[in-house]
Amino acid sequence: MKYYSTRDKERKNAYSLKEAAFLGLAPDGGLFMPESIPQVNLDEVRRLAALSYPDLAIYLAGLFFGDDIPSERLELMIRHAYDFDCPLRKLEEGKYVLELFHGPTAAFKDFGARFMGGMLSLLSDKDRKLTVLTATSGDTGSAVAAGFHKVKSINVVVLYPQGKVSPLQEAQMTTLGDNIHPVCVKGSFDDCQALVKAVFNDYTFRQSIDVTSANSINVLRWIPQSFYYFYAWAQWYAETGRKRPDIIVPSGNYGNLTAGMLAEAMGLPVHRFVAGANANSVIPDYLESGVYAPRPSIRTVANAMDVGAPSNYERMMYLYDNDFYKLNGKLSAYSYSDEWIKEAIRKIYKKYGFISDPHAAVGYLCLEATNAEGFYLATAHSAKFSEVIKETIGHDVELPEQLAHLSGKEKSYIIMDNDCKALEQYIRKLVKKEA
Numbered sequence: 001m002k003y004y005s006t007r008d009k010e011r012k013n014a015y016s017l018k019e020a021a022f023l024g025l026a027p028d029g030g031l032f033m034p035e036s037i038p039q040v041n042l043d044e045v046r047r048l049a050a051l052s053y054p055d056l057a058i059y060l061a062g063l064f065f066g067d068d069i070p071s072e073r074l075e076l077m078i079r080h081a082y083d084f085d086c087p088l089r090k091l092e093e094g095k096y097v098l099e100l101f102h103g104p105t106a107a108f109k110d111f112g113a114r115f116m117g118g119m120l121s122l123l124s125d126k127d128r129k130l131t132v133l134t135a136t137s138g139d140t141g142s143a144v145a146a147g148f149h150k151v152k153s154i155n156v157v158v159l160y161p162q163g164k165v166s167p168l169q170e171a172q173m174t175t176l177g178d179n180i181h182p183v184c185v186k187g188s189f190d191d192c193q194a195l196v197k198a199v200f201n202d203y204t205f206r207q208s209i210d211v212t213s214a215n216s217i218n219v220l221r222w223i224p225q226s227f228y229y230f231y232a233w234a235q236w237y238a239e240t241g242r243k244r245p246d247i248i249v250p251s252g253n254y255g256n257l258t259a260g261m262l263a264e265a266m267g268l269p270v271h272r273f274v275a276g277a278n279a280n281s282v283i284p285d286y287l288e289s290g291v292y293a294p295r296p297s298i299r300t301v302a303n304a305m306d307v308g309a310p311s312n313y314e315r316m317m318y319l320y321d322n323d324f325y326k327l328n329g330k331l332s333a334y335s336y337s338d339e340w341i342k343e344a345i346r347k348i349y350k351k352y353g354f355i356s357d358p359h360a361a362v363g364y365l366c367l368e369a370t371n372a373e374g375f376y377l378a379t380a381h382s383a384k385f386s387e388v389i390k391e392t393i394g395h396d397v398e399l400p401e402q403l404a405h406l407s408g409k410e411k412s413y414i415i416m417d418n419d420c421k422a423l424e425q426y427i428r429k430l431v432k433k434e435a
């Protein structure tokens, strides 16, 4: 399978999977898309989904990556990556929630990060160390660190802003060890991002050291996120006998939703998509006005969705032939304030007896607003947002097993000035040490 940039309309520059994965973003600034979208057999989807998530994922991954990776290796990698489930929980007749937070970092990003880690290890050159360099405000860094932990031939350097990530997030990144190298930067998240950019723009440095990002727009994180839509659909169909669900996705960068749209293009029956946003309402506003107006992000209680310029916008348009009306016919979108979100957490607790995280609560609000028949995606475990939860329902959330074992573990990281040369020096030393 070849990959093309969304901006390369005439398809002049083809990239291999390895090139697309190592580059992340296409050189022309567009996003990579597979040359063709494989079509699924829905009977096969139902049969395999009844077996297990990995069984289904192996089939779907084979459609994209079968030419690039021998099937036994792909299968082994997927069984190892997906050793956790994603159950569809019933709320009431016709209304369900897909729980995507049972992975190692208790958020849906595990699905993309674990897959990408496994794939990079299959694609990378065994005798050339690859450095994955990533900046995080908290959640992405932990998912990438866990996804790439112990992957041979890869070093992960995670930059996070000193004093600006939660103790739990810091523990998730700094207690793994091995090939995971957390760097606590004396600066802000923007400084961390600027550092990553500066390293990527230093071509002299990149000639001697292989670096890549594990950005959420990477095809290896994006494509596997389409798989759980099929899994959820099969469970939904088996339970309700209905075929075309409404699918609701709490969104920030819109990678998750766009992966659902990829699933639709592969043949998944979908009645409509609903995007749930917090106060960062760029996409809801766009669907209403026809004007796409990215803007600086606003801080909210659902902070993993605090995005003012969704990076998957181009991919979304691409999948709907850059046709606003076509997109509008399939997608509706709603934006909710912090007050609405907190009220929804209270309501869900009272009505169904479980504690929702603030992002999933946005999904629930959309489910109610549209009286949807289908499911919303729960993107994180509520224990990751304990402050908001305590404020709204008055007590703590019990940590799930995969987070509970972190407390008491020793944190190991280095502190660094906001200085590109120091960072490059550090990466050079890491690569050298292990060569």
Ligand SMILES: *Cc1c(COP(=O)(O)O)cnc(C)c1O
Pocket (backbone or CB within 6 Å): 107, 108, 109, 139, 250, 251, 252, 253, 254, 255, 256, 257, 304, 305, 359, 379, 380
């Ligand atoms: C990243 C994230 C989102 C947003 O997902 P996108 O693909 O960026 O739209 C939503 N919820 C949680 C918990 C997240 O970590």
